[in-house]
Amino acid sequence: MTTIDGLPAGLSTRPLTLADAEAVHAVIAAEEVVDLGESEMTVEDVVADWQRPSYDITASTIGVFDGDRLVAYADHSDADVAYTAVLPDHQGRGIGTALAHWLQDRARAAGSARIGTQVPEGSAADRLMADLGYAVRWTAWDLELPPEREVAARPLPDGFAIRNAEESDHEIVWTLLEDCFLEWSERExxxxxxxxxxxxGRPGHQPWNLRLLAAPDGRVVGATHVFLAGEGAYVARIAVRPDHRGRGLAPAMLVDAFARAREHGAVRCYLSTDTRAGARGLYEKVGMEVASTWVNRAIAL
Known part of the structure; x- marks a missing residue:
């Protein structure tokens, strides 16, 4: 058992294991229902993050228990990235503050210069972080395509085609998506x-979840990662190489991703973006609407 200063009496703590993923998801979902009206996170999201080879669950997580019931958790996911949630009926007891201090200590010990997380704007977590001195780094949005609306996209230029990724494409996709996201993201x-x-490697992955855009010469110039989350389809990643932008390729890739998802039962389609990427206008132009607003807050250590 690990001790955390500031927790209410009667609660216990311990590092988490992969077997705790469903309990962690239940805590996250309960908080999201209060903050957003519904839960967006899935247990597959938790497992996919925790199964990274570089990640040490035992060293990076802490669970807070009331008896056998998980009521809160904290996760130092990456150098300056943290996740935490507290069951709504246990909020206001100092648990969130205690976990924030634990995360700061964990990040400081790992050599991080700052630590932060993304939370719904105006939520209890947002208010607590503001009170604790966490400053806003950027604003983010979840954008949704209403069920009755289609993305109007231009046909692909002659010779271009969208297909499922194969195993031999994996390194190419990784390079393309990381190159594109690192144009604006401050991380390693x-x-x-x-x-x-x-x-x-995400649980439940199917071939249609990773789609590639190939140029006439066969080179991969775009990629989309889309998967089902309950009744929704979430586009986790979409990017086009810089030398092929401005040709209407991204809307065509969205049309393809949403169509594949609807074929597999999705009734709503959504994605996330933030002020660093500057892509909100593009998504609104194709008919998507802001469904929720988030803020990423961090504190220097």
């Missing part, structure tokens, strides 16, 4: 192994 390049754990 994710290893191929960690990237794969979150994409083709």
């Amino acid at each position: 390049r994710m290893s191929l192994e960690d990237f794969g754990a979150r994409v083709w």
